[in-house]
Amino acid sequence: MARLPHSDGVAIPRGLAAHNLGFSYRHKRVLEGLSLHLEPGEWLALLGPNGSGKSTLLRLLAGLVKPTEGAVYLEGRPLGSYSSWARGQAIAFLPQNGGYPEDLTVEEVVALGRTPHLGLLGRLGKADLEALEWALTQTQVAAFRHRRLPTLSGGERQRVLLARALAAQPRFLLLDEPTNHLDLHHQAEFLGLLAGLRSLGLGILTVLHDPNLAARADRVAFLLEGSLLALGHPAEVLNQPLLRRVYGPGVQVHRVKDRPVVLLEE
Ligand SMILES: Nc1ncnc2c1ncn2[C@@H]1O[C@H](COP(=O)(O)OP(=O)(O)OP(=O)(O)O)[C@@H](O)[C@H]1O
Numbered sequence: 542m543a544r545l546p547h548s549d550g551v552a553i554p555r556g557l558a559a560h561n562l563g564f565s566y567r568h569k570r571v572l573e574g575l576s577l578h579l580e581p582g583e584w585l586a587l588l589g590p591n592g593s594g595k596s597t598l599l600r601l602l603a604g605l606v607k608p609t610e611g612a613v614y615l616e617g618r619p620l621g622s623y624s625s626w627a628r629g630q631a632i633a634f635l636p637q638n639g640g641y642p643e644d645l646t647v648e649e650v651v652a653l654g655r656t657p658h659l660g661l662l663g664r665l666g667k668a669d670l671e672a673l674e675w676a677l678t679q680t681q682v683a684a685f686r687h688r689r690l691p692t693l694s695g696g697e698r699q700r701v702l703l704a705r706a707l708a709a710q711p712r713f714l715l716l717d718e719p720t721n722h723l724d725l726h727h728q729a730e731f732l733g734l735l736a737g738l739r740s741l742g743l744g745i746l747t748v749l750h751d752p753n754l755a756a757r758a759d760r761v762a763f764l765l766e767g768s769l770l771a772l773g774h775p776a777e778v779l780n781q782p783l784l785r786r787v788y789g790p791g792v793q794v795h796r797v798k799d800r801p802v803v804l805l806e807e
Pocket of ligand 1 (some may be wrong): 569571590591592593595596597598611793
């Protein structure tokens with residue numbers, strides 16, 4: 542992996558990188574000494590129990606909050622040194638239970654994703670319209686572009702929100718529990734869509750709760766109480782001792798076609 546020199550002598554990975562990150566809400570420390578990076582063209586799944594700091598980490602990586610310790614780097618430069626426009630062009634963030642304007646059509650909602658590229662007048666130019674069409678097509682939502690979001694199914698709506706994130710043509714995509722409320726078929730479909738986007742060079746980070754979904758990613762990062770417990774290939778990270786330590790003795794890990802399959806017995 543290519544690395545850039547850093548002023549304190551530590552090598553900072555290219556891509557989107559957290560370096561020795563710490564974060565506290567008032568006096569409550571929720572992340573500590575956390576280093577990881579997301580490379581272009583890779584899908585990293587972030588797992589961890591409720592309250593372990595996953596959403597906080599995503600907000601830090603998106604530049605929405607500032608670290609209490611350490612720093613986030615985007616392509617070798619501190620994220621804090623980018624303007625909010627430049628940051629929005631590079632990193633798209635889809636929050637957990639993120640809202641959407643109910644009175645807009647699909648096309649209008651997706652166009653909102655172009656905001657970081659628009660000038661002060663906010664008018665869509667040729668490049669913006671092309672990006673909009675591209676995002677609608679990639680996520681297969683063009684067919685209902687004139688409908689409003691409340692009329693769509695949960696799976697369709699989630700694809701529209703992905704389209705809104707893609708409309709910015711970001712280099713990194715951060716998704717917080719994007720498969721929540723989706724049935725098995727739509728979970729697989731949505732993650733298949735994400736897997737396809739890697740070939741465009743997008744670096745994708747998804748918070749997931751289901752280790753069997755996380756097993757489809759290129760790498761898995763496991764958070765526990767604000768620290769990184771493990772980071773690596775799914776088959777290494779999703780092992781029985783680690784998962785039993787976190788989720789209890791009922792966890793069993795089997796292998797199907799070299800992929801870990803996690804079961805929980807009561
Ligand atoms: N705005 C806030 N103010 C104070 N504490 C917060 C705030 N947001 C989160 N926390 C606390 O920080 C810790 C980490 O929360 P975070 O939402 O990052 O965890 P998570 O791993 O995403 O959880 P979940 O899986 O339940 O969504 C929790 O203890 C939470 O109560």
